Amino acid sequence: MDFLDRLAARVEESGTYLCLGIDPDPAALPAGYPPDVLGVERLANLLVDNATRHAAAVKVNLAFFEAFGSAGIAALERIRARLPADMPFIADAKRGDIGSTAARQAVALFDALGADAVTANPYLGYDALAPLVERDGRFVYVVCRTSNPAAAEIQNLPVEGDPLYVHVARRAVEWAESRGNVGLVVGATAPDELRVLRGAAPALPFLVPGIGAQGGDVDAVVAHGPARGGDAGERRGGALLVNVSRAIADAAREGDDDPSAAVSAAAARWAGLLRC
């Protein structure tokens, strides 16, 4: 099964757009957790065991594990192995590089780590993404309009009458043509841009971060996030994924009596807010 099939199966089962983000910060762990790689792995395991069942997919930002060097990557490999076999697993790494390097990035993410989908940065052009895109069954979310405060600095520069991010979306539509395995990362903190991008790329699956701790707009995401055509548009929820990381992980810290129950309740609440 390719990524969109795996995702569709989990969306049917969970009934939600929710993508559970596992980005554990050692400075924000529950009481009693050591502020190191052991504590980070413990929180990740708590999320896997209690929150994933409410989600349609899981996304890990690799930097939170890379920060501990090889010990962090070893922890991530154990966490990956702990995920349910049917759970779509997205490696948020924002890679992309000259061809010989991108080929090794594809091995790192798809083979060594076992990612079903990855995020990638478009700045180097298509050949820097080709080894990621040209993998049967896998999927690439191209970073298009991000959720950070300075996102507009480069992404909204005017190119022939449209902002740069619209041009990137148009390229991504072309890159998706041969295998249908390219989507966009679009931040929930930019609802106007999200609407514009849905118009520019009606059939591309969107991965939307920025909800929860970053303050993004749930209504705009649900209105404009689902694909409106093509293979993605025919699926329940339009292949939309909405990522929530800190707002669920923080429940473990705030629910000191029973972190497992607190995380499960928070994930269930977000799944409900993002039901499809």
Added chain:
Amino acid sequence: MDFLDRLAARVEESGTYLCLGIDPDPAALPAGYPPDVLGVERLANLLVDNATRHAAAVKVNLAFFEAFGSAGIAALERIRARLPADMPFIADAKRGDIGSTAARQAVALFDALGADAVTANPYLGYDALAPLVERDGRFVYVVCRTSNPAAAEIQNLPVEGDPLYVHVARRAVEWAESRGNVGLVVGATAPDELRVLRGAAPALPFLVPGIGAQGGDVDAVVAHGPARGGDAGERRGGALLVNVSRAIADAAREGDDDPSAAVSAAAARWAGLLRC
């Protein structure tokens, strides 16, 4: 000592712009090396022991180690520890992400791996680079105009009369203002763009890949690569670094009788072609 001071000291000692790239591909190892992480580490050690003394700096592209998961990162950590203490070490990772993630990227690259300098992708804007730039003594090369065939696809899009890469260079000049620790990655395969960028950013240090296997133009790099003003311009060689990876590593494979001597001779030859 900050990065530019460390680099200047090595440039004085080596008399070259040469940056040794350590990007070992398991498909291109010398005869008798196992095509796995052991073979990759063995080639990297051969380069460290025989080629670094001819170079002004060392650059590692992390993907070539990430491809082996935690075992690859552990190998990279051993290689890092094997480098001479005075050798400037550049982690080519092309990172950059929303602030909370970028903070962990800074820990991964500067603290866990001990990089003196890193490469970063500008597409997400300044706040995605801030945790990297705002580290005293370290340095960030912003990916501006790359050496791959499709580099122009996004980087040369016209923005208000100038290509996008010129706008990125102007931002980088601003980002460099507070600490003087920002430079540009500019591919040697784009000599016209290199010349334009030296005009747009006269005082920024350049890291130039694309020489050797990628066929870049050495004369154009030496003519327009060195900084022409500011702190970088006052240093020998204008803080220019020219990366050579495969053209030196391949000597190990081609010099089967004595790979150590072959690598040393290849590095010495490139150091001579790139003397300053």
